[in-house]
Every structure is written in structure tokens, then in C-alpha cells.
Amino acid sequence: MLRITKVCIVLLGVVLAGWGAFGETSKPSTPGAKVGGTLTIGVSQDFKDMDPRIANSVYDSYVIASVFDRLVELDPYTLEPRPFVAKSWEVLSEDRVRFYLNEGIKFHNGDELTAEDVAFTFNWMANPANNSPNFTELVWLEQAVVVNKYTVDIVTKADYAPWAPGFATESQAIVPMKYVLEVGDAAFNQFPIGSGPYKFVEWRQGDRIILERNENYWLVYPNLDRVVYRVIPELSVMMLELEAGGIDIADNMPAQDVERFRANPKVEVLQVPSLSYFYVFFNMSRPPSSDIRYRKAVYMSVDMDAAVFSIFQNLTGVRAYGCIPPRLWASDVKYLKNNIALQYDPEEAARLIAELKAEGVIPPGYKTTIYCPLDPRRTQLATIIATGLREVGLDADVQPLAWGPYLDLVYRSEADPLAESLDQGILGWSGGPDPHDFIYYMFHSDNAVVGSADNLSFYMNPLVDWLLLKAATTLDQHLREWLYTEAQRIIYGDYVHIPGYHYIETRGVRTSVQGYNIDPLGNQYLCTPFVNVWIDPTR
Amino acid sequence: MFAYTVRRLAQMVVVLFGLTILIFTMLKAMPGDPAKVMAGLGARPETIAAIRLKLGLDEPIPVQYWKFVTGLLNGQLQAMTFHKSVWAVIIERLPATVELGVFALIIALLVSIPAGILSAVYRNSPLDYAVTTIALIGISVPVFWLALMLMLVFGVILKVLPVSGRGDTLWGWSFLTLDGLRHLVIPAVALASVQMALNARLTRASMLEVMRQEYVKSARAKGLREWVVMGRHAFRNAMLPVVTNVGIQVGALFAGAVLTETTTAWPGIGRLMVESIARLDQAVVFGLTLFMGTCFMVSYLVVDLLYAYIDPRITYD
Numbered sequence: 001m002l003r004i005t006k007v008c009i010v011l012l013g014v015v016l017a018g019w020g021a022f023g024e025t026s027k028p029s030t031p032g033a034k035v036g037g038t039l040t041i042g043v044s045q046d047f048k049d050m051d052p053r054i055a056n057s058v059y060d061s062y063v064i065a066s067v068f069d070r071l072v073e074l075d076p077y078t079l080e081p082r083p084f085v086a087k088s089w090e091v092l093s094e095d096r097v098r099f100y101l102n103e104g105i106k107f108h109n110g111d112e113l114t115a116e117d118v119a120f121t122f123n124w125m126a127n128p129a130n131n132s133p134n135f136t137e138l139v140w141l142e143q144a145v146v147v148n149k150y151t152v153d154i155v156t157k158a159d160y161a162p163w164a165p166g167f168a169t170e171s172q173a174i175v176p177m178k179y180v181l182e183v184g185d186a187a188f189n190q191f192p193i194g195s196g197p198y199k200f201v202e203w204r205q206g207d208r209i210i211l212e213r214n215e216n217y218w219l220v221y222p223n224l225d226r227v228v229y230r231v232i233p234e235l236s237v238m239m240l241e242l243e244a245g246g247i248d249i250a251d252n253m254p255a256q257d258v259e260r261f262r263a264n265p266k267v268e269v270l271q272v273p274s275l276s277y278f279y280v281f282f283n284m285s286r287p288p289s290s291d292i293r294y295r296k297a298v299y300m301s302v303d304m305d306a307a308v309f310s311i312f313q314n315l316t317g318v319r320a321y322g323c324i325p326p327r328l329w330a331s332d333v334k335y336l337k338n339n340i341a342l343q344y345d346p347e348e349a350a351r352l353i354a355e356l357k358a359e360g361v362i363p364p365g366y367k368t369t370i371y372c373p374l375d376p377r378r379t380q381l382a383t384i385i386a387t388g389l390r391e392v393g394l395d396a397d398v399q400p401l402a403w404g405p406y407l408d409l410v411y412r413s414e415a416d417p418l419a420e421s422l423d424q425g426i427l428g429w430s431g432g433p434d435p436h437d438f439i440y441y442m443f444h445s446d447n448a449v450v451g452s453a454d455n456l457s458f459y460m461n462p463l464v465d466w467l468l469l470k471a472a473t474t475l476d477q478h479l480r481e482w483l484y485t486e487a488q489r490i491i492y493g494d495y496v497h498i499p500g501y502h503y504i505e506t507r508g509v510r511t512s513v514q515g516y517n518i519d520p521l522g523n524q525y526l527c528t529p530f531v532n533v534w535i536d537p538t539r
Numbered sequence: 540m541f542a543y544t545v546r547r548l549a550q551m552v553v554v555l556f557g558l559t560i561l562i563f564t565m566l567k568a569m570p571g572d573p574a575k576v577m578a579g580l581g582a583r584p585e586t587i588a589a590i591r592l593k594l595g596l597d598e599p600i601p602v603q604y605w606k607f608v609t610g611l612l613n614g615q616l617q618a619m620t621f622h623k624s625v626w627a628v629i630i631e632r633l634p635a636t637v638e639l640g641v642f643a644l645i646i647a648l649l650v651s652i653p654a655g656i657l658s659a660v661y662r663n664s665p666l667d668y669a670v671t672t673i674a675l676i677g678i679s680v681p682v683f684w685l686a687l688m689l690m691l692v693f694g695v696i697l698k699v700l701p702v703s704g705r706g707d708t709l710w711g712w713s714f715l716t717l718d719g720l721r722h723l724v725i726p727a728v729a730l731a732s733v734q735m736a737l738n739a740r741l742t743r744a745s746m747l748e749v750m751r752q753e754y755v756k757s758a759r760a761k762g763l764r765e766w767v768v769m770g771r772h773a774f775r776n777a778m779l780p781v782v783t784n785v786g787i788q789v790g791a792l793f794a795g796a797v798l799t800e801t802t803t804a805w806p807g808i809g810r811l812m813v814e815s816i817a818r819l820d821q822a823v824v825f826g827l828t829l830f831m832g833t834c835f836m837v838s839y840l841v842v843d844l845l846y847a848y849i850d851p852r853i854t855y856d
Contacts, residue, residue: 046814048620131589133578186622205621205631206806206814207705230704232804236687237703244695246702404571404819411575449584 037535038226039513041524042238042247046206046231051189052173053125056133058430062251062524063209063229068173068194069219071099071118073529076517079328079433084529085113085174085195092153095142101150105218107176108199115152119144120177122154137172197222197527207231222527223515223534242267242508248535249516250508251524255315258506267508272518273327274505277320277438278378278428280370280385280498281410281456288362289423295495296342297352298424301388303344308501310384311377316506320499322488323429323438327520329477330435330484340492341499350392357393367395371425373406378426381500385424412450412458426500427456432521435484436472443491444468459496512539540847540854547843551836555829562828563604566821572596573619573819594619607825616826620818625826629808634711636807639800640792642714642727647734648785654735655742655781660769662747670739677736683802686729690803693725700724703804726803730796734788741784745777752776779849786842790835 043062049055052064073084086099105113122144125132142155173194180188192200197219198211211227230247232238239257242250243264253261253269261267280298288294308319318326321336356362368389370382382398389396401409410427412419431437441447445465447455464487471483492499505518516533519525526533574590591597595606610616616625658670694702705713706722713719749755750773758768797809808827815823846853 048818049622128583128585128589131578131586131593133586135586136583189622204705204708204806205628206635206810207804230804231806232703233810234802234804237690237802237804240687240690240695241702244698244702246694246704402571403817404569404573404576406571407575408571 033223033515033532033534034536035221035223035534036225037537038228039224039249039526039533039535040228040230040247041249041251042230042232042241043251044231044233044235044238046233047203047209047229049189050192050200050203050209051175051185052192052194053121053130053134053175054132054189058522059251063200063211064173064192064194065196065523066198066211066227066526067192067196067200068175069105069113069196070173074433074521076519076525076530079520082529085118095156097154097156098147099152099154101152102218103150105195106216107179107195108193108214109176109179111176111178113174113176113195114149115146116149117174117177118152119146120180121172121175125172134172198224198227201226217527219529220527220532223532224526227526239508242510245510248510248513249524253316253506253508255311255313255317257508258315261508266511268511270507270509270516270518271316272505272520273318273325274430274503274522275325275327275433275437275520276428276430276503276522277323277325278381278426278500278503279320279323280381280424280426280500282424282496283422284457284459284496285412286423288356288366288368291356291361292495293352293356294361294423295498297349297356297392297394298385298389299342299495299498300345300349300352301392301394302385302498303388304498304500305344307381307384311380312501312504316504317377317501318504320502322492322499323442323497324435324484324488325438325502328433328435328438330481330488332485332488335485336488336492336499340489342495346388346392349388353393362394365395367397368423369397369399369421371399371401371406371409371422373427374400374402378428382426410456425456428503429454430522435480436468439484439487439491440468440472443487443496457496459491459494461490461494464490512536514539540844544840544844547840551833551840554836555832558829558832559608559825560604562825563607566824567600567603569819571819573821576819577620607822610822611826611829616822618815618823619820620815621820621823625822628811628823629826629830632806632808632811635705635713635805636792636796636800636809638712638714638723639726639730639796639805639807640789642723643730643734643796644785644789644792646727647731647738647788650731651735651738652742652781655739656746656769656774658739658743659746659750662743667743670743674736674739677732678740680732682729682733682796682798685732686725686799686802689725689729703802705804705806726799726805729803730792730799734785737784737788738781741781742777745780746773749773749777775849779846782845782849783842786838786845789841790838 041062043059045057045059047060047063048057049060050063050067052068055061055064069085071084071086072081074080075082085101085105087102089097089099091097099118101113101115101118107113122138122141124130125134126138126141128135140156142157145153145155147153175188176193179193190203195218197214197217199214201210201212203209208231209229213222213225232241232247235252235254238247238250239253241247242261245266258269261269282289282295284290305319308317311317321333321341322331324331326333353362357364370386372378372382379398379400382400386396386398409419409422410425429438429442441454443455443459443464445455445460448458448460467483467487471480471487474480474483505522507518509516512535514534514536515531517531525531574587574594574596577590578587595603607616611625614624614626617623618625618628621628654670658667661667690702693700701722703725704722705719707713707716707718709715709719714723755768755773758772796807797813799805800807800809801813808830812824812827815827
């Protein structure tokens with residue numbers, strides 16, 4: 001499906017070889033750091049899986065990030081891949097990249113991490129027979145081939161420009177082949193062994209996961225004795241724990257608590273724009289939402305600026321204008337805001353609704369429903385939209401649904417009777433450090449599949465399809481930016497979505513915690529080539 | 540008594556059988572496909588289909604039902620998302636619920652019964668007004684709010700107790716460690732509050748009722764001391780409705796306290812139920828519901844048997 005020119009592959013090789021040469025791994029020092037202590041992190045949901053090959057929850061990834069190492073690591077500032085387990089790499093041909101691994105890396109059971117482990121991890125995930133929820137992240141992988149003990153070749157089905165950052169995500173953490181085959185997948189999922197800075201000690205279901213320092217960590221001496229991840233489902237309780245010092249880091253902080261904690265000298269509020277996008281999608285498969293006048297009318301009936309402000313008070317979320325978060329290149333926010341986004345205009349919205357009613361596109365007595373998941377923010381946004389629609393002459397109500405039924409609805413499962421009444425709904429998307437992770441999945445017709453759609457609008461535009469594929473298989477950054485910009489302008493000019501908001505990742509951290517930064521992908525990295533968190537008991 | 544107990548146990552089997560059909564039907568009628576939730580956003584249709592196949596969700600409904608029931612009986616029913624058997628998942632969480640329930644019950648009984656008796660004995664006194672007012676507040680205040688207030692006062696302001704969670708454990712039990720015991724206080728008191736209030740009011744009303752009976756007057760007329768009259772003649776007879784209420788509460792306690800466990804981050808089976816419903820793990824929801832139903836039925840049976848012990852006039856044979 002995806003093909004790329006030989007020129008692009010050569011460019012890929014140059015770029016990657018350059019990274020390899022630039023970023024030889026070395027033990028970073030943390031001047032003044034104190035060794036010891038227990039770091040307790042509060043997480044809002046229970047853990048599910050500890051095997052990185054199948055774990056797909058952000059909460060699982062917190063633990064996995066400290067137990068396992070990855071082939072490459074994302075630079076937290078530039079979001080570019082840097083060497084980690086792989087000390088360097090080179091492109092050998094159009095479809096083959098060779099990774100050279102650091103020698104002497106040991107798993108927690110003493111086995112050495114070798115090319116066999118890397119190949120086993122990638123091949124297992126890419127094998128559809130294993131039903132890994134992370135399969136789509138490696139859909140481009142043909143095979144990982146062991147060359148020798150410390151060299152592995154990644155062979156791709158097709159050339160694929162943005163693949164390298166994907167290696168850095170926690171789902172591609174390297175697992176010990178011998179140990180996994182010995183104990184089996186289920187046992188490994190309950191008690192994982194990696195090569196990371198902290199070793200898995202205990203998983204008390206529903207309560208906590210405990211890690212302890214890997215004394216023989218190859219990269220650097222991890223500063224913390226122990227790391228405890230505590231499950232605290234109620235955010236208000238998590239805030240009390242943070243205040244009382246029961247936890248050192250709260251993985252989430254509601255907008256209403258931000259100002260209070262900013263005034264607390266013992267707690268620091270850390271924020272970073274997340275790579276997320278929350279939106280209203282329209283069903284393009286049936287009237288009235290297939291009519292652009294309807295979509296524009298809904299858009300103009302909502303004062304989105306006021307809605308986003310009322311939900312986040314400008315503290316934990318910002319208004320979105322396109323699907324690519326402002327932090328990423330090709331986001332094109334200024335253009336989309338000034339030229340595409342529709343202003344709140346209830347008169348014009350009422351005129352369009354009346355016109356659609358007169359033409360019979362909206363049948364007499366028609367009532368539309370704003371569907372959303374059971375999430376207070378999205379329910380609030382849905383309520384604001386429904387209120388706006390009623391004011392412009394269209395009867396509307398809100399229907400929040402539990403996650404399972406909601407997926408059935410938005411995926412258009414044939415068995416779901418609600419699918420017959422789907423005009424619009426609200427959903428969110430989190431992606432990686434490349435625009436492809438957002439725009440391709442939500443707008444390419446390949447992803448408009450009944451039963452598992454990511455293109456929830458079922459938007460099918462051959463020009464957009466071409467632009468997105470071209471961008472995905474091109475290495476020239478400027479060209480890619482232009483392609484994504486053009487695609488986004490077409491999509492948002494068709495008003496397929498009403499962009500809602502980008503979430504600002506907000507965490508509360510006790511001032512005794514030093515060297516901690518929020519990862520832009522929302523993870524919790526405690527000891528990597530870039531960070532080595534420590535605790536200052538005097539603060 | 541023996542024949543009655545056997546008859547009741549037989550009835551329980553029939554009720555449980557009916558319960559399996561009812562729960563299974565409701566689970567299958569629930570919207571949402573567990574395979575899609577497990578596969579996550581962005582999953583390919585092939586992946587979803589493979590997960591459905593693995594979970595047996597494509598099999599005829601009666602076959603699925605049979606597998607659930609037999610699997611639960613022989614311990615082989617696998618949880619859909621926890622990667623272990625349903626029983627293993629429940630048993631792992633059960634100690635947390637049991638110790639929370641037992642401690643809450645002990646606190647409730649230790650406070651409510653003496654309070655109810657004193658309130659009845661000194662009725663219309665300031666003590667009586669205080670007990671009835673506190674009991675009214677105890678019934679009216681939502682458990683989650685009370686738990687939050689206890690956390691704020693004792694955990695954040697006074698810093699004498701941990702805010703939430705279960706703390707250290709020994710052999711799976713937190714009450715065996717000092718840290719665990721300290722963690723147990725706030726959830727147990729919060730959970731006990733409603734029971735305390737109900738039991739205190741019930742004890743008071745029941746004592747007042749009994750204290751008007753002729754045999755109490757006779758006991759007093761015989762010249763018995765007041766504490767003997769109250770303790771030996773009034774209290775025992777007043778306990779019948781209280782025991783009924785406590786018996787029902789025991790069933791509810793072992794069935795898990797969803798609100799208390801969620802608010803205080805207590806990893807018991809009440810929270811497990813909430814998590815399993817959110818994950819659409821039908822196997823765990825099925826197992827848990829049956830387990831909870833069994834707890835209720837057993838506690839009701841024990842209460843009925845206790846009647847005969849407390850009141851010799853009641854016989855079952």
C-alpha cells in the first residue's frame with residue numbers, strides 16, 4: 001500500500017545515521033542528586049496489563065516505562081528519536097534498517113538483552129495471530145531479523161517516513177524472549193521482567209504496584225530506592241493525598257484545583273500541552289448531517305470559545321482549531337482559526353436550519369441527539385451544543401453512553417439500533433509525535449470501516465486520501481508539512497468536525513521531587529537518557 | 540432445625556439457578572461489545588473478530604451460558620480482562636472487603652447498641668436527644684461525603700491517619716500490620732456510620748417497646764436491680780429486630796461497599812464490580828453477582844436460625 005521513493009529512503013538513512021552519530025548514549029550525571037527514598041505516584045485508574053506487547057492503557061504505560069527499555073527514546077523537548085538500547089543505526093536498502101545494540105544490557109533476571117529479544121518483541125506484536133491491541137502500531141513491519149547477537153535488521157512492508165518515533169513508545173519496549181517463553185504470556189503479564197531502571201516487585205490488584213531499583217542498570221544508577229504506583233480512582237481524594245503528602249505525584253489535576261495548588265508551597269503544578277484532540281464529529285453517511293449546511297449550522301450555534309472556557313477556565317484545556325495539536329509541526333492553527341473556523345452566529349445558524357427544514361432535509365418534528373461518552377467534560381460540551389441548537393430552532397438532546405455502548409455506536413456496529421440516529425458525537429484522540437498519528441487515522445477512507453472505524457465521520461475524499469498517503473511516505477519535512485496543511489484545510493473546510501479542545505496535561509508534584517518533567521506523550525519517565533528523578537527530603 | 544436448614548439450602552440452590560439465568564440474560568442484553576473494549580480504539584476488524592472468537596462471544600447464547608455456569612462451578616471460568624480465573628480475581632480482592640466489613644460491623648455494634656440502650660433508658664434526656672440527632676445525621680449524610688470529611692480532618696489537617704488506600708499487608712490482611720490498621724480506620728468508620736445510625740435507632744425503639752411489657756414490670760416488682768432488668772429481661776428480647784437488621788447488613792458488607800471502597804481507594808470486591816462493569820468483563824460480573832447473591836442468602840439463613848436461639852418460642856420443625 002505505502003511506497004516511497006529510493007531517494008526518500010536514502011534520506012531516511014542519512015537522517016537516522018545522523019541521529020545515531022549525534023546521540024551516542026552515555027551515563028548522564030545528575031549533579032547534587034540524592035540517592036534513596038520512595039516515590040509514590042497516584043494514578044486515576046487501575047492497571048490492566050504489564051506486558052508491553054499487549055498493554056494499551058496509559059496507566060499501564062507508566063509502570064512499563066520504568067520496567068522496560070526501548071530501542072530508541074524520544075527527546076522530550078524536540079520530540080525526535082535518540083539512541084537508547086540501540087546505540088546507532090543505518091539504512092541498508094529501501095526496506096531494511098540495521099540497528100546496532102548496546103552490549104552488556106541485562107534483564108532483571110540476569111539474561112543479556114540481545115538482538116533475539118528485539119526481533120522476538122517486534123515480530124510477536126506484528127503477527128496478527130497474536131491479536132495484540134498494539135498491532136496497528138507495527139502494521140508496516142514485515143519482519144525483524146537477527147543479524148548477530150547485537151545487530152538486528154528491521155524489514156518494512158513498505159517505506160514509511162514517520163515510523164522511527166513509533167519505536168520509542170512504551171508498547172515497543174523490549175521483552176526477554178527466553179523468560180517469556182519459559183513462563184508463558186499470562187504469567188509474564190502478571191510479573192514482568194525487563195531491562196529498565198526499576199524492577200517489578202509486587203502487584204496488589206486494585207491497590208498498588210511496587211518497583212525497586214535495578215542495581216545493575218546499564219545506563220545510569222537510578223536515584224530512587226522504590227517507586228510505588230497507587231490507584232486512587234477519585235480525583236478529589238487524589239488531591240487530598242497530594243496535599244497530605246500521601247503521594248508525591250498526582251497524574252491528573254482538575255481545573256478547579258489548579259489555583260489552590262499553585263498557592264501551596266509544597267506542591268508544584270506542572271503543565272504541558274498534550275498531544276490530544278477532542279472534537280465533535282458529524283456522520284457524513286446520512287442526512288441531515290451529510291449536508292454541509294447542517295454541519296455549519298451546528299458549528300455556528302455553539303460559542304465554542306465560551307464553552308471551552310467554561311469547562312477548563314483556561315487552566316487545563318485550550319480551544320482547538322484542527323486535529324494536529326499546536327505543539328506539533330503542520331498544526332496550521334493560525335490559518336484554521338482565521339480562515340476556516342466559524343464564529344458563533346445564532347442568526348445565520350437559525351437561517352440555515354430553517355432552510356434545511358423548508359427543503360425537507362430536516363424532517364418536521366426532527367430531534368437530533370448529541371452522543372458522548374460518560375465523561376463530565378464531554379457531557380458538558382454536548383449539553384452546551386444541544387442548548388445552542390434548541391435556541392436556533394432545532395430540537396436536540398444529549399445522550400451520554402458508557403464506553404462499550406459508545407464504541408458500538410461510533411463504530412457503526414450493525415447490531416446497534418442507535419446508529420440509525422447518529423448525526424454527531426463527541427470523542428477524543430491521542431497520538432504520537434507525528435501529524436500522521438492524528439490526521440491519517442481520523443480522515444483517511446482506509447479507516448472508515450464498519451465495526452472499527454477511526455474515521456468516525458466516514459469522510460471519503462480521494463484528494464485528502466492522496467495527500468495523506470503522500471505525506472506518510474515522504475521524508476522531506478517541508479513537503480510533508482505542506483501536504484498535511486493542505487489536507488487539513490480541505491477537511492476543516494468541509495466542516496467534518498467541530499474542533500473542540502486540546503487537553504493540557506496537568507500534574508501536581510510535591511516540591512521534594514526533583515528532576516521530574518511531564519512527558520509530552522503523557523507518560524511517566526523516571527530514569528531515561530534524559531531524566532533521573534530523585535527525592536530531596538529537605539524540601 | 541436440621542430439616543429446615545436442609546430445606547432452606549435446597550431453596551438456595553433453586554434461587555441461585557434462577558439468578559444465573561437472570562444475570563446472564565441481563566449481561567447479554569447490555570449494550571457494548573467486550574471484544575471492542577479490549578481491542579481498543581483503532582483496532583482492525585480482524586483483531587476484534589479474533590478476540591470475540593477467543594472469548595467465545597460468537598457461540599450460541601445457551602452454549603455461552605452453560606460455559607459460564609460450569610466454568611464457575613469447576614473454577615475454570617476465565618476473566619475476560621484480568622488474565623486469570625474469575626475465582627482467582629474474586630479471592631484476591633475478598634480479604635480487603637471482609638476485613639473492612641468486619642471492622643465496620645464491630646465499630647457499628649460497639650457504638651450503636653450501647654447508644655441505643657442508653658437512649659431508651661434515659662429517654663427524653665439530653666443524652667437521648669444527642670443519640671437520636673447523631674443517628675439522624677448518620678443516616679442522612681452520604682457515605683462518600685463523610686469519608687471525604689474524615690480524610691480532610693484526620694488525614695490532611697490533623698495528619699494522624701493516612702488519607703486513603705490499604706497500606707501494608709501481612710498474609711494478605713492489612714489489620715495484621717500497624718500501617719494497615721491505620722489505613723483501615725477511615726473506611727471502616729465511614730462504612731459503619733449508616734449501620735451505626737440504623738442500629739442505634741432500632742435498638743432504642745425496640746428497647747422502648749420491650750420496656751413497656753408486663754414481664755419487665757414484673758421483674759422490677761420482684762425488686763431486681765435495674766441493670767439486671769435491662770440486661771437480662773429487656774435487652775435479650777429487644778434484640779430480635781436488631782439481629783435481623785444486622786444479619787442483612789452482614790450480607791451487604793460481604794457483598795462489598797461500592798461507594799466506600801471507591802471513595803477511599805480500598806481495593807475490595809465492591810470496586811472490582813465497578814471496574815469489571817466498566818471493562819465489560821462479563822465473566823467477572825457474572826461471578827461477582829452470584830457471589831454477592833450467595834452472601835445475602837447465607838446471611839438471611841443464619842439470621843433465621845439465630846431467631847430460634849434468641850427466642851425459644853420460635854421453632855422450625
